[in-house]
Amino acid sequence: MSQTPFSTLKxxxxxxxxxxxxxxxxxxxxxxxxxxxxLKGSDVIAQGxxxxxxxxxxxxGLLENLDVKRFxxxxxxxxxxxxxxxxxxKEIRRLARGIHNIKVLTLCGGVSIGPQIGSxxxxxxxxxxxxxxVDDHLRKGTLRLDDINTFVLDExxxxxxxxxxxxxxxxxxxxxxxRQTLLFSATFPExxxxxxxxxxxxxxxxxxDAKHDEESIKQHFYKVTGNEQRxxxxxxxxxxxxxxxxxxxxxxxxxxxEVADDLHDVGFSVMALHGDLDQRDRDxxxxxxxxxxxxxxxxxxxxxxxxxxxxxxxxxxxxIAHDPEIHIHRIGRTGRAGSKGMAYSLISDKESHKVINLGxxxxxxxxxxxxxxxxxxxxxxxxxxxxxxxxxxxKKQKVRPGDILGGLTGEKGIEGKQVGxxxxxxxxxxxxxxxxxxxxxxxxLSQGGLKGRxxxxxxxxx
Numbered sequence: 001m002s003q004t005p006f007s008t009l010k011x012x013x014x015x016x017x018x019x020x021x022x023x024x025x026x027x028x029x030x031x032x033x034x035x036x037x038x039l040k041g042s043d044v045i046a047q048g049x050x051x052x053x054x055x056x057x058x059x060x061g062l063l064e065n066l067d068v069k070r071f072x073x074x075x076x077x078x079x080x081x082x083x084x085x086x087x088x089x090k091e092i093r094r095l096a097r098g099i100h101n102i103k104v105l106t107l108c109g110g111v112s113i114g115p116q117i118g119s120x121x122x123x124x125x126x127x128x129x130x131x132x133x134v135d136d137h138l139r140k141g142t143l144r145l146d147d148i149n150t151f152v153l154d155e156x157x158x159x160x161x162x163x164x165x166x167x168x169x170x171x172x173x174x175x176x177x178x179r180q181t182l183l184f185s186a187t188f189p190e191x192x193x194x195x196x197x198x199x200x201x202x203x204x205x206x207x208x209d210a211k212h213d214e215e216s217i218k219q220h221f222y223k224v225t226g227n228e229q230r231x232x233x234x235x236x237x238x239x240x241x242x243x244x245x246x247x248x249x250x251x252x253x254x255x256x257x258e259v260a261d262d263l264h265d266v267g268f269s270v271m272a273l274h275g276d277l278d279q280r281d282r283d284x285x286x287x288x289x290x291x292x293x294x295x296x297x298x299x300x301x302x303x304x305x306x307x308x309x310x311x312x313x314x315x316x317x318x319x320i321a322h323d324p325e326i327h328i329h330r331i332g333r334t335g336r337a338g339s340k341g342m343a344y345s346l347i348s349d350k351e352s353h354k355v356i357n358l359g360x361x362x363x364x365x366x367x368x369x370x371x372x373x374x375x376x377x378x379x380x381x382x383x384x385x386x387x388x389x390x391x392x393x394x395k396k397q398k399v400r401p402g403d404i405l406g407g408l409t410g411e412k413g414i415e416g417k418q419v420g421x422x423x424x425x426x427x428x429x430x431x432x433x434x435x436x437x438x439x440x441x442x443x444x445l446s447q448g449g450l451k452g453r454x455x456x457x458x459x460x461x462x
Contacts, residue, residue, distance in 0.1 A: 043204070155184065233346055
């Protein structure tokens with residue numbers, strides 16, 4: 001973490017005061033290198049790994065550039081997935097707390113377009129969305145970009161990998177007048193260079209070293225002979241280290257589902273996350289993993305974008321990534337927020353070229369370590385500490401987190417320390433409770449209700 005304080009920047013007093021309240025004092029390297037150029041109005045290309053602080057970098061820039069009194073859409077932020085768009089919008093709202101009456105609206109697929117049209121009719125200052133849904137609104141004429149002064153492409157590499165290049169270019173063509181363009185990406189392949197040349201004017205290039213400090217993330221490599229041994233190796237690593245939360249990265253959607261199914265069949269608490277899931281299943285999986293009621297997430301690189309878990313204990317690479325920078329991006333999801341992280345990668349002779357490339361990138365010789373003893377396979381499989389209850393009532397039914405907490409901990413209820421994360425959506429809510437208190441929590445909510453109202457409640461089983 002850089003020691004350069006945010007107070008050295010020419011930011012609005014309200015922004016600086018709020019940053020101090022949030023505990024944001026010293027800038028991260030990507031913030032320190034990019035923010036001065038962003039605040040000058042330059043186009044900026046910034047390359048940095050997950051957890052580098054990029055959202056605050058462009059978020060502060062667009063908020064400084066915003067005229068709140070002018071109730072027009074002045075900023076458009078494009079993200080590759082709904083999860084990341086929701087995360088970015090949430091962070092922008094946090095950064096904007098010191099400035100009154102800023103309206104941030106998310107436009108993403110996977111949900112009905114009707115309510116979004118209604119929200120757009122009421123206006124907004126900042127739009128955060130996915131390219132496909134933003135393009136849909138532009139085609140329908142329900143979104144206009146005539147007043148845009150700041151355009152942000154977040155995780156641009158994944159956006160193009162997911163096939164959004166045409167949609168992005170269509171959107172750019174409809175932004176009228178001068179604008180500042182900010183492009184943030186974990187990697188910088190040729191496709192990104194091509195689109196940058198087309199949409200940016202004399203951009204400043206900022207690159208933060210993608211390599212991780214070995215003190216914060218310990219990497220281990222284990223040699224396997226085939227796919228059957230890979231699955232055994234994963235089981236041994238999980239049983240030996242027993243991480244509370246871990247992500248297993250696979251290179252294909254098919255393999256992701258197969259690995260999750262195989263681990264589930266032997267008793268692990270595990271879910272798959274890939275592009276073939278519908279939006280509700282994706283949301284529910286991410287919620288359960290974040291609230292500690294699922295121990296293991298098996299995911300593709302694309303699906304895991306937007307995954308915001310501060311205390312991820314371990315990352316396992318089922319196969320080495322095709323690109324060394326993708327490997328760095330994967331393992332960067334552990335060892336965040338000052339914690340120690342562990343990364344375990346399975347390698348085989350067939351992947352020798354990828355292993356050599358990765359070793360050259362990391363400036364180290366990669367040699368396979370022995371796996372834990374197979375006697376561990378007889379060990380009991382660990383369970384997550386929490387479980388998730390779903391309540392069929394949400395914001396539209398006036399259900400608030402405080403109502404759920406009160407309903408659970410009232411007379412003859414469970415203890416407050418047994419209640420975990422609470423997530424409230426439009427028509428339903430999720431609450432994590434201690435696994436030992438599930439039946440008591442179900443009974444309390446089912447019989448006692450929430451503020452005198454009765455809602456259907458169910459326990460989401462693995």
